[in-house]
Amino acid sequence: MTGPGSGDEVGLVHGPAADAALRLAAAELGGDLERSALRSVDHRPGSGATAVHDVLVRRPDGSAVPAVLALTTEVDSLDGATGTLVLASDDVRLGVWVLPHDPALPGLVPAMDTGAVADLLSDCGVPTRPQDVTLDLRAYRPRRRAVVEARAHGASVFLKVVPPRHARGLHRRHRELTAAGVAAPRSLGTDPRGVVVLERLGGETWRSTMRQGLPTPDATELWATMDRLPGSLLLAPRRPSWCEQSWHHVALLGAALPSAADTVRTVAAEADVAAEVARLPVVPVHGDLYEAQVMVTRGRLSGVLDLDTAGPGHRVDDEACVLAHLALLPLAHPDVTDACAAELHEHLAVATSEPELLWRRTALVLLTLATGPVRNRRPGWERRTQQWLGLPRVMLQQAHRRPWTHGPDLLPRLLAAVDD
The missing domain is CATH 3.90.1200.10 (Aminoglycoside phosphotransferase (APH), C-terminal lobe)
Known part of the structure; x- marks a missing residue:
């Protein structure tokens, strides 16, 4: 992996250097990078940069697998989390993870799994089978938050994924707001991994x-x-x-x-x-x-x-x-x-x-x-x-x-x- 010096934070996660890193990450997924498209860049000058890429990986059997990869210069924050990888070359080190394995949002893994979501909805009083669940990632900010729309039985809820330490507070806040008569989504429940189940509002x-x-x-x-x-x-x-x-x-x-x-x-x-x-x-x-x-x-x-x-x-x-x-x-x-x-x-x-x-x-x-x-x-x-x-x-x-x-x-x- 070659590219800009380590001082060029954005240049490492977006551009030619990022392309080389994405190819290495695609190889780890068992295939070749066929194409990629930048989704967003989150830059904190002096602290680091993280970019999210939509990629298509072509496997040896000819199948094409879409994936979402995140590249970050903030390698120390990965701390050996599941689903992450550190790429190193000379003085350049980049962290990579494949969604849903965001190291700061462990709740994104169950929120993107139909079986786990069915269990979560059932625990919230909405009996659901895994085969009835469809999931769509609606929003994603690396290491900060994500929103997954879950549909089952013709209805839908939103799964708000936040760092685990924030989940119970967010759940309580929604309960307080609705109890006070504020027209806010009602929280149906929460998961200790950082998922809050929110009722869908009409309109x-x-x-x-x-x-x-x-x-x-x-x-x-x-x-x-x-x-x-x-x-x-x-x-x-x-x-x-x-x-x-x-x-x-x-x-x-x-x-x-x-x-x-x-x-x-x-x-x-x-x-x-x-x-x-x-x-x-x-x-x-x-x-x-x-x-x-x-x-x-x-x-x-x-x-x-x-x-x-x-x-x-x-x-x-x-x-x-x-x-x-x-x-x-x-x-x-x-x-x-x-x-x-x-x-x-x-x-x-x-x-x-x-x-x-x-x-x-x-x-x-x-x-x-x-x-x-x-x-x-x-x-x-x-x-x-x-x-x-x-x-x-x-x-x-x-x-x-x-x-x-x-x-x-x-x-x-x-x-x-x-x-x-």
Whole structure:
């Protein structure tokens, strides 16, 4: 295995060096690498990088076996876990694992096994046979979390896989939320290996309803739901908000696009209102609230998803997260521009946070979201990243005009300024 020096973390897990590692890993699976496609890159500058690849392995008998392989420079974290491999050449060491053998998510193995899932569902009061179970991996962040959809008897649940130490707390949180009347998925049970069985909510995501031109919930309905978050969440561990993790995103963007590093640092400095936010009341918050986390049925809010991050925080960060995603979505999906413009105006109008503070906090969330193209590395990701960085820059440039007082044409004007 040859490739970049050990200082080039991303170059080791994505690119020619990664291709050599994938071929060695395919040989360990008993075949030759026929093709591969990058799914995502998770880079923590100075700490390491992990990339997930979809591969097809051709075996000697001619059969083709699809697999998902993860490559990481953080070899020490593997600690001899089952299903992992360490590849070494000169000063380069790479760790490899084949899904579902994520060393930090041992629950992913049973969550991807129909027999184990049937047993788990039966233990949760849903008698199930292995032959009736179908499984689909819906989301995966290496060593952090995964979501598997399990279907049986015409119904489905979601298996949330987290590091084992977090599972019981997540289970209790969902039970507390539903007991308090919050429209959240009910937890049916948990597995000590880190699997939480969550009831499927009805309806479609808020994002999907906007894309289809269907009615969406009134803004006051969403924030009334957030007001019902129970006070018990204040006892949960305090998790950094998107904005409080902005230093990581600044480093990631600077490492991925050195030409944009100065712009990134300038935007982060101009959007920095950490001292003002620290003086605000600490209240129960969602922690990662945006249009893909909200379920809608016939124009009414029917539930809120992904409450892993729920706990103590500041209301301004939930509001900024919603606004930032509404502002950014048209850059990826132009068909929702009009819908997002109307929603952005409505949610700005009902926001309870001080307007300029909220505006700058929203710009900072947008800066963190600009890492999206960097993570997926699809063709043209550099151009998209530059475009996405343009939105928080334009927002801050126009802050002196008090844009939050403008009407539904605010978002189209912001987007037009980005394109100029």
